[in-house]
Amino acid sequence: MFMGKMNARTLLASAALAMIAYAGSPALAATPADTLVQAWAIDDTITLDPAESFELSPAEFLGNAYDMLVRLDIDDTTKVKGGVAESWTVSDDGLTYTFKLKPGLKFASGNPITAEDVAWSFERAVKLDKSPAFILTQFGLTKDNVTEKAKAADADTFVFTVDKSYAPSFVLNCLTATVGAVVDKKLVLEHVAPVTPSDDYKYDNDFGNGWMKTGYAGSGPFKIRDWRANEVLVMERNDNYYGEKPALARVIYRHVKESATQRLMLEAGDIDVARNLEPGDLEAVSKNADLTTTSAPKGTVYYISLNQKNPNLAKPEVREAFKYMVDYDAIGSTLIKGIGEIRQTYQAKGVLGALEASPYKFDIAKAKELLEKAGLKDGFSVTFDVRNSQPVSGIAEAFQQTAGQAGVKIEIIPGDGKQVLTKYRARNHDMYIGQWGMDYWDPNSNAETFTSNPNNADDGTTKTLAWRNAWDIPGLTEQTKAALLERDNAKRAEMYQKLQQEALDSSPFVMLFQQTEVAGVRGNVKNYKLGPNFDSNFLAPVTKE
Amino acid sequence: MSHTETQQSAGRAKGRAYAIAASIASFLVIVVTTYLGLLAVTFFIGRVVPIDPVLAIVGDRAPAHVMDRVREEMGLNLPYYQQFFLYVKGVLSGDFGTSVLTTNPVMTDIRRVFPATMELATVGTLIGVAFGIPLGVLAAVKRGSWADQIVRVIGLFGYSIPIFWLGLLALLVFYARLGWTAGPGRIDVVFEYTFTPITGFYLLDAVLNRDWAAFRDIFAHIILPATLLGYFSLAYISRMTRSFMLNELHQEYIVAARAKGLSERRIIWGHALRNAGVPLITVIALSYAGLLEGSVLTESVFAWPGLGLYITNSLQNADMNAVLGGTIVIGSVFIAINLLSDVLYRMLDPRTRAR
Numbered sequence: 004m005f006m007g008k009m010n011a012r013t014l015l016a017s018a019a020l021a022m023i024a025y026a027g028s029p030a031l032a033a034t035p036a037d038t039l040v041q042a043w044a045i046d047d048t049i050t051l052d053p054a055e056s057f058e059l060s061p062a063e064f065l066g067n068a069y070d071m072l073v074r075l076d077i078d079d080t081t082k083v084k085g086g087v088a089e090s091w092t093v094s095d096d097g098l099t100y101t102f103k104l105k106p107g108l109k110f111a112s113g114n115p116i117t118a119e120d121v122a123w124s125f126e127r128a129v130k131l132d133k134s135p136a137f138i139l140t141q142f143g144l145t146k147d148n149v150t151e152k153a154k155a156a157d158a159d160t161f162v163f164t165v166d167k168s169y170a171p172s173f174v175l176n177c178l179t180a181t182v183g184a185v186v187d188k189k190l191v192l193e194h195v196a197p198v199t200p201s202d203d204y205k206y207d208n209d210f211g212n213g214w215m216k217t218g219y220a221g222s223g224p225f226k227i228r229d230w231r232a233n234e235v236l237v238m239e240r241n242d243n244y245y246g247e248k249p250a251l252a253r254v255i256y257r258h259v260k261e262s263a264t265q266r267l268m269l270e271a272g273d274i275d276v277a278r279n280l281e282p283g284d285l286e287a288v289s290k291n292a293d294l295t296t297t298s299a300p301k302g303t304v305y306y307i308s309l310n311q312k313n314p315n316l317a318k319p320e321v322r323e324a325f326k327y328m329v330d331y332d333a334i335g336s337t338l339i340k341g342i343g344e345i346r347q348t349y350q351a352k353g354v355l356g357a358l359e360a361s362p363y364k365f366d367i368a369k370a371k372e373l374l375e376k377a378g379l380k381d382g383f384s385v386t387f388d389v390r391n392s393q394p395v396s397g398i399a400e401a402f403q404q405t406a407g408q409a410g411v412k413i414e415i416i417p418g419d420g421k422q423v424l425t426k427y428r429a430r431n432h433d434m435y436i437g438q439w440g441m442d443y444w445d446p447n448s449n450a451e452t453f454t455s456n457p458n459n460a461d462d463g464t465t466k467t468l469a470w471r472n473a474w475d476i477p478g479l480t481e482q483t484k485a486a487l488l489e490r491d492n493a494k495r496a497e498m499y500q501k502l503q504q505e506a507l508d509s510s511p512f513v514m515l516f517q518q519t520e521v522a523g524v525r526g527n528v529k530n531y532k533l534g535p536n537f538d539s540n541f542l543a544p545v546t547k548e
Numbered sequence: 549m550s551h552t553e554t555q556q557s558a559g560r561a562k563g564r565a566y567a568i569a570a571s572i573a574s575f576l577v578i579v580v581t582t583y584l585g586l587l588a589v590t591f592f593i594g595r596v597v598p599i600d601p602v603l604a605i606v607g608d609r610a611p612a613h614v615m616d617r618v619r620e621e622m623g624l625n626l627p628y629y630q631q632f633f634l635y636v637k638g639v640l641s642g643d644f645g646t647s648v649l650t651t652n653p654v655m656t657d658i659r660r661v662f663p664a665t666m667e668l669a670t671v672g673t674l675i676g677v678a679f680g681i682p683l684g685v686l687a688a689v690k691r692g693s694w695a696d697q698i699v700r701v702i703g704l705f706g707y708s709i710p711i712f713w714l715g716l717l718a719l720l721v722f723y724a725r726l727g728w729t730a731g732p733g734r735i736d737v738v739f740e741y742t743f744t745p746i747t748g749f750y751l752l753d754a755v756l757n758r759d760w761a762a763f764r765d766i767f768a769h770i771i772l773p774a775t776l777l778g779y780f781s782l783a784y785i786s787r788m789t790r791s792f793m794l795n796e797l798h799q800e801y802i803v804a805a806r807a808k809g810l811s812e813r814r815i816i817w818g819h820a821l822r823n824a825g826v827p828l829i830t831v832i833a834l835s836y837a838g839l840l841e842g843s844v845l846t847e848s849v850f851a852w853p854g855l856g857l858y859i860t861n862s863l864q865n866a867d868m869n870a871v872l873g874g875t876i877v878i879g880s881v882f883i884a885i886n887l888l889s890d891v892l893y894r895m896l897d898p899r900t901r902a903r
Contacts, residue, residue, distance in 0.1 A: 040737050042851075046861060049605070049651060057607050132617075134610040203617055216651055231660070232650040233861070234853045237740060255737050259851040263716055264732050267724045273731045419864055424608060425600040442609055464612055 033272050036547055037252035039528065042259040042268055043278035046233045052215035053124075053184035055133035059440070059537045060256075062181055064236060066538030067254075069184035069221035072102055072121065072161070073175050075444055080535045081355040083175045087116055087185055087222070088161075091175075097168030097490055104159040110187040111219070111226040111241045118155035123188040125153035125163075127210035135182035138443050142166060142174065146205070169487055170495050172355060176445035181538050187220035194218060224249050224543040233258050238542075250546040269294060269523050275547070276531065277523040281393065285341045288523035295524050299533035300344060302351040302441035303518040304449070305395070307402065309511040311473040313433050315383045319509060324373035326513050328406045330365040334515070338397045343516040348503045349439075349453045351517055353535050355492070356446045356499030360507060370409040382410025387434040388426055391417045395436045398515065402436075430461070430471055438518065439468060444536055446499040447487055453512060454502045455483040472511050479505060579883065583876070587639070590875045591632050594868035601866040605648045622648070635872070644876070645869035649862060654873035657858065662877065663748030664734060665847070665854035668777060669839035671751075671770055675778025676785050677832060681821075683782070684789020688797060689816055699786055706783025711776065715849035718772055730768035732851035739765060773850040777843060781835040788831045792824035799823075826897045833889035837882050 034040045047058040053065050073083040073091070085091075088102040108116035128136050129149040143166025144152050152164045165174060177183070194214035200207055211218070219227040224246065225238040236256040240249050257274065259265050265277035266284040270291065280288060280296075289296050309316040309325060316322070326347075335345040350357040374382065389399040396417065403413040413434070418426070427435045441448040456469035456476055463470050479502060486498040506512060520533050520540075530544040602619050619625055623634060638645055644654040687699040722729045730736065734750055735743060743762045746753045751770070754763035796802065797820055805815045844856040855874060862870035 035738060038737065046649075049649060057609060132614065134606045134614055136614075137611050203620070231853075232652070232657075233857070235740070255740060257733060257737065257851070258853070259732060261849055261851070264719065264849060264851060267719050268731050271724055271727070271731055273736070419599070421599040421603055421865055422597070424603060425598055428600070428603075428608075440609075466612055 034275055039251050039254045039276065039542065039545055039547065040274045041254065041256050041276040041278055042265045042274045043256050044260045045236060045256055045258045046260070048230070048232065048236070050216045051219065051227060051230060052133075052212055053181045053186065053221075054128040054131045054136070054210070054215070055212065056181060057134040057442075062537035063540045064227060064230075064238065064256075065181040065184055065221075066223075066540065067225045067542050068219060068223040068227045068238060068241075069181065069186070070223050071181075071183045071185065072178050075176075075179045075535070075539050077532075077534055077539060077541070080353040080444070081172075083179055086179075087121070093171050097171070098165055100163040100165070100171075100174060101156070102161040102163070104161065105245065106159065108222065108245050109243045110190065110222045111243050112187055112190045113243060114187050114189045116185060116187075116222055117158045118161040119158070120188045121161045121185050122150070122153050122155045124184065124186045126150055127186070127191075127212075128182050129153075130206060131210055131212055133212075135180065135442075138177050138180050138182050141177075142169070167488060168490065170490050170492070172492055172495065173445050173447055173487055176355075177443050179538075180443040185222065186215075187222070190220045191215065191218075224541075225254060228253075247543065249543040251542070254542055266523065269525065272525065275525045275528050278520075280521060280523050282338075282340050282342060285521055285523065293526050295526060296341075296521055297524055297531060297533060298341070298519050298521040299535060300352050301518045301520045301533075302354065302444065302536050303438050304346060304349055304351060305343065305398075305436070305438045305515045305518065306349070307399075307434060307436045307513040307515065308468065308472045309434055309513070310430060310432055311475070311511055312430060313385065315377075315379060315385065316433065316511065318377040318379075320373040320377035321379065322509065322511050324370040324377070324409065325406070325411075326363045327366045327370040327373070328409055328411070329363070329402060329513060329515065330405050331361075331363070331515075332365065334398055334401060338394045338401065339516050341519070341521055342394065343518050345515070346517040347507060347514045349449050349506055349512065349514055350446055350499065350503055351441060351449070351535075354441070354444065354446050354449075356496035356503075358500045358503040358507075360504070362507065365405065367405070367408045374409060374411075379410075382412060384412040384414065385433045386414045386416055387436070388416050388418060388423045388432045389436055390420045390423045392420065395438075399436050427471060428466065430473060435472075436515075441536065446496075447483070450483045450486065450499055450502050453510065454506050455480040468512070469510075474511050582883070583879065584636075586875060586879050587636065587872065588632065590872050591635060591868065592628070594866065594871060595628055595631070597866055599864075599866035601648060601868065635869075639876070644873040647862065647867055647870040647873075649865055649867045649870065654869050657870065658855070658873055658877055660748065661853055661855045661858045664852060665856065666840060667749045667751060668770060668774055668846075668852060668854065669836060671774035672777030672839055673781055673832065673836045675775055676781030676835065679778070680782035680785030681789050681828070684786040685793055685816060685821060687786065687790040688793030691794065696790075699790070703783040703787050706779050710845075711780065711843065712845045712849060714779075715773070715776055715846055718776060719849065722772055729772045730765060732849070734766065734769055734852065735762065736765050736769075773846050773852060776846060777839055781832075781839065784835050785828070785831060789824065789828060792827055793820055796820040796824045826893060829892050829896065830889050833885050837885045840881050840885075841878050 043060060045060040048061045049058065050056050051061060051064065053069055056065060071086045072088040074086040076082040076084045087104055087108055089105040091100060091102045093100055104116065104118060110116055125139060126149050128139055129144050130146050154162050156162050191211035195208040195211045196213045198204065198207060198209050217230055222244065224241055224244045226241040227236070228239045229235070229237040235258065238254045240252050242248065259268065262279055262281040262284045265279055266288060268274045269277040269288065285296065288294050309322060311317045331345050345361065346352065347361040347363055348358045374380065387399060387403065389396050399415055403415055406413050426432055427437065439449065439452060452467040453469060454476065456467055456474060457463070457465045457480055459470060459473060459475040469476060482498065482502055486495055486502070489495040489498055522533060524531050527548040529546045529548060534540045601622070601624065602615050606614055606618055623631055635645065646652065647654050647657050650657055683699045687696040690696050719731070723731045739762050743759060746756055750766045751763065754766055802815060802820060805819055841856065844860045846852065847854045847857040859871055859874040862874070
């Protein structure tokens with residue numbers, strides 16, 4: 004009889020099978036109704052201290068968990084609106100900015116927000132002098148004068164003194180950056196660690212930098228509860244927030260790197276939002292009736308650059324010819340479909356003074372004609388350093404093919420991201436393809452890096468992208484500087500447009516596209532909107548049905 | 549007992565003590581040189597990699613003076629031999645340095661990621677053993693039959709299919725389509741607030757917490773990646789079992805056992821496998837140690853926060869403290885597992901035990 008033959012091993016095997024079935028039985032995947040779960044590659048987060056953080060994913064965490072004096076106005080991104088500041092005035096000489104704080108504000112800890120907290124936030128950012136500190140120090144703040152230049156006049160008046168009469172839009176735009184986040188002085192002071200002063204660092208404590216790596220001392224709509232590197236970040240509603248309180252009780256970010264994995268989790272309902280979908284997965288998500296997609300252009304532009312140390316690439320005709328060798332339409336409709344939009348000017352759409360122009364078309368005949376004019380009728384060979392990740396490697400291969408038609412033989416040197424970047428920063432490349440994200444939401448950020456190069460020597464101190472490609476442009480450098488001091492906004496915008504036009508005509512930058520951030524979202528999630536930069540991906544309005 | 553005899557035995561005891569001391573000393577010398585070699589090679593490979601580690605810390609957009617300061621803080625402006633000396637000095641005093649990526653002490657990071665990998669590897673190996681050995685035995689006993697061929701094909705598949713592809717396919721079928729298992733990650737977000745890890749081995753922690761709902765969820769998460777890893781070790785284990793078994797089945801004692809009239813089942817499971825089991829231990833130990841290195845691709849597909857991903861990520865960012873720390877841990881685990889299998893070998897093999 005069959006049952007009689009059933010021995011111990013068969014029993015074990017069926018027990019194992021039963022266990023597998025049991026484990027998987029219901030698993031009706033759905034995230035809790037008051038929790039938004041997002042899958043996102045968050046491995047670029049190395050610290051949560053606003054004075055130090057300068058990467059993309061933490062910008063979103065800090066943008067939601069902290070408040071600044073002023074915030075970017077999402078409805079018109081050429082303007083700012085009040086954050087903790089209710090109003091502000093600029094003195095006639097353009098040097099003094101006086102901010103009145105909103106009354107009765109509290110940090111998540113319950114401590115009141117005072118002008119003293121704002122001043123101390125500036126002070127610690129400048130004295131710690133980490134990567135984003137230059138956004139404040141470019142206004143003439145130094146470690147020695149910061150307590151004078153960024154000062155609390157009384158409990159709700161903060162006075163900021165700059166060293167030149169800059170365009171007010173420039174100053175205010177910079178103050179929306181996460182480095183300007185207002186931190187809870189009283190709370191952070193409880194967690195400072197002693198430091199032995201040295202020549203580089205003259206202070207006897209770390210301004211709470213060690214604790215703030217994972218700690219939280221803000222006043223935004225959400226508070227950061229927990230962060231485990233490369234694993235998870237958890238935010239909770241801040242009940243002390245002065246504005247409209249978020250509908251969600253918490254937001255959880257799970258570190259998931261693979262696009263395909265994110266898509267499966269989204270389809271199964273284990274996550275509400277997938278943030279790193281590649282074109283193929285994005286298309287599948289957009290066809291699924293239970294899911295929607297949302298997108299927003301971001302302040303990151305992609306470009307191919309030509310090192311002017313290479314005598315062939317330094318010829319103006321060659322620079323121009325390369326701009327005709329890109330098959331913009333094909334790249335736009337395939338490689339970057341859904342994740343970017345073709346853009347030939349270096350300012351991101353939506354920023355003050357962004358120039359809308361795309362004069363270049365894919366035209367091999369024209370490119371050949373220009374090469375002939377440059378005395379390179381038979382073409383030439385050149386190397387191309389390319390990160391082995393999409394979409395840049397795909398674009399590089401497409402460009403290699405189209406440039407070949409014009410007689411330019413391109414040898415692609417693939418490499419790991421940081422490796423290629425190290426070479427680029429040392430100016431040892433011929434051609435490079437990469438992206439540039441704005442440091443802060445103001446046209447000066449990109450103008451300064453693409454069209455200014457104060458010192459083209461190998462040991463130059465200001466290593467802008469123009470410097471990296473050895474593009475020596477004293478004239479444009481001056482114009483970029485002048486635009487900073489133009490206090491008439493309309494005139495200022497015009498100056499930036501002129502700079503972009505010059506770059507379009509003669510720069511060694513073949514601008515390709517502006518990045519679009521896309522997310523796949525479950526149908527029951529409402530009001531999920533991406534902002535123009537990562538610190539304005541606001542989650543407070545999000546609700547779930 | 550005569551006088552001379554006592555002297556002789558005392559001398560013998562002394563000699564044996566010397567021999568033991570000498571073998572321990574030579575063992576220590578081997579371990580120390582292995583470690584030093586491991587450190588030196590990893591360290592210098594790390595330093596010639598054309599990646600600027602400062603870039604990983606401060607990012608592409610940092611101003612030049614910040615980069616210079618960080619380079620100095622990390623001691624990267626010193627000559628290599630000084631950097632190496634400083635590093636070894638730190639390691640000897642138990643300081644493996646700080647990971648530049650996570651800014652945690654490397655050992656804190658590894659304590660966090662290693663249990664995840666170890667738990668996965670353990671369950672995977674258990675699955676590999678539970679299925680690999682019976683399949684190997686079956687293939688050996690029915691040598692040349694269709695069963696043998698099928699086992700061989702299963703093994704060949706396990707060896708040749710890219711785990712990345714198989715992982716995604718498994719997720720697609722068992723998680724997305726059938727809904728039998730949970731998705732990527734170690735545990736569902738709903739447990740993010742109720743479940744507190746104690747040892748870092750989540751299954752064990754759930755038992756310690758008596759949190760059966762969490763146990764169920766953790767099991768549903770681990771079963772798919774563990775089965776996948778188990779399949780790969782199964783491929784190896786079944787093949788080795790087959791060849792060890794074939795070797796044993798041709799021995800004379802098998803013929804003797806048959807002549808005695810023992811049942812075929814007892815001959816195979818009680819006699820042949822028992823003897824084949826001794827070398828198998830080394831095979832299993834090595835495959836286990838291999839899984840402990842962390843399977844980068846599996847961890848990537850299943851969003852498993854383990855050692856493999858940690859080290860790869862560190863390597864790509866030239867985060868050498870983390871890479872070196874991880875290498876030392878893996879090296880130690882390899883040495884420990886080899887020692888353990890040696891000891892087990894001695895205990896199980898009567899020939900080595902008696903002497």
